[in-house]
Amino acid sequence: MKVLITGANGLLGQHLTKILLDRNYQVIATSRGESRLPFQPSGNYAYREMDIANALETFAVMSQERPDVVIHAAAMTQIDDCELRPQQCERINVQGTSQILTDAETFSSHFIFISTDFVFDGEQGNYAEEDETKPISLYGFSKLQGESMVQTSTIPFAIVRTCLVYGNLLKGTRSNIVSWVKESLQQGKTIQVVSDQVRTPTYVEDLAKGIALIIEKKATGIYHISGKDWLTPYDIALKTAAKFQLDASKIVKVDASTFKQPGRRPLKTGFIIEKARKELGFEPIPFDEGLNLL
Ligand SMILES: NC(=O)c1ccc[n+]([C@@H]2O[C@H](COP(=O)([O-])OP(=O)(O)OC[C@H]3O[C@@H](n4cnc5c(N)ncnc54)[C@H](OP(=O)(O)O)[C@@H]3O)[C@@H](O)[C@H]2O)c1
Known part of the structure; x- marks a missing residue:
């Protein structure tokens, strides 16, 4: 089965590519610009630039690849950048999604869209799939x-909402909450961390495995896929400091x-899974x- 991933250079995209290759899928990894994935082209794997x-x-x-499944993970993911550059946010997250979706309707048979806990307002927390966005x-x-x-x-679709993803890139570096706390403390910096937000932080490999299950079962509908521990960023920072024996x-x-x-x-998100x-x-x-595992 052929799976095409958008945003494959990103944190999720890199891990998804690896997990799907491990499971013998044919993977077409796509992202804007050159590949930052640690894989060589083979019968089962190709990288293609695609904005x-x-x-x-x-x-x-x-139209050339005609993948059976499309996993749409590409997005402008920086919250503040979206606010500061709304037209670019619209072009990538809205028009870009519309475009790849239209292509998938013609050439594919299953579309998996990666979405976010930020579709909720954070007043209630502990969200189920049917809660009001x-x-x-x-x-x-x-x-x-x-x-x-x-x-x-x-097209048959699944929407995967996830929450505060952490993990290391397979190649390259990109900051996430754990790496930010670790690096800041290693450099002896004092950091301010919020204790009134709640999340269910998600290990990136778990998210990739959850998406692989959706492909395997040809599942459709909305799924909340995240970690299972309700933690504040402050809790996460304390646990990170303890784990790496930092101050x-x-x-x-x-x-x-x-x-x-x-x-x-x-303020409060986190998912019922x-x-x-x-x-x-x-x-x-x-x-x-x-x-x-980090
Ligand atoms: N990380 C989280 O905590 C989190 C939480 C909830 C939901 N999500 C969702 O999960 C998905 C994956 O996120 P992630 O954590 O892997 O983020 P990420 O590391 O920022 O990956 C996003 C990837 O999309 C690529 N991209 C951006 N604009 C593009 C365009 N116009 N065309 C093609 N590729 C483009 C980026 O390219 P560059 O590398 O060149 O910038 C990047 O490689 C996103 O849809 C995000 O909304 C993430």
Whole structure:
């Protein structure tokens, strides 16, 4: 079976590529610019440059490859950048999704869209798939628009919402909450970390495995796929310091109101993952175990 991944240079894209190759899928990894993946072309693997905001390029790649499954992970993922550059956010997260979706309707038979806990407003927390969406940032709004387009498309689809993904890139570096805390403390910096937000942090390999289960079972509908521990960023920072034997006294506990960022973050998110457990057999590792794997 041939699977095409968008945004394959990113954290999720790299791990997805590896897990699908390990499971003997044929993988077409696509992203904008040159490959940053640690794999060599083979009978089962190819990298193709594809900017999802370029309709001619997506059509060319999709019409040539005709993948059975498309996993759409590419996105403008920086919350503040989306707020500061709304047109670019719209072009990539909304128009780009529309384009790849249209191509998939013609050339593929299963579309998997990666979405986010930021489609919720964060007032309630502990969200199930059917809870009311109400984004409070442009990033969240753009991803929700993507969801809406996918839901009205003619192709069998799954929408995977995930939450605060952590892990190391297979090649290259990109900051996430754990790497930021670790590097800051290693450099002796004092960091301010919020204690009034709640998340269910997700180990990137768990997320990739959850998506592989969706492909395997040809599952359709919305799935919340995340870790199972409810933690605040402050909890995460303390656990990270303990794990890497770093000075936790440099971690200053603050409220989210301390930061004046362009993009608003929902206070309490975190997911109920019972549907993914029951229908897919998804079971994530505990956060402490994920830390041990970094
Ligand atoms: N990370 C999280 O905590 C989190 C939480 C919830 C949902 N998600 C969702 O999960 C998905 C994967 O995120 P991630 O964590 O892997 O983020 P990431 O590391 O930022 O990966 C996103 C990838 O998309 C690529 N991309 C951006 N614009 C593109 C374009 N126009 N055409 C083609 N590729 C483009 C980026 O390219 P460059 O590398 O060149 O920038 C990057 O490689 C996203 O859809 C995101 O919304 C992530």
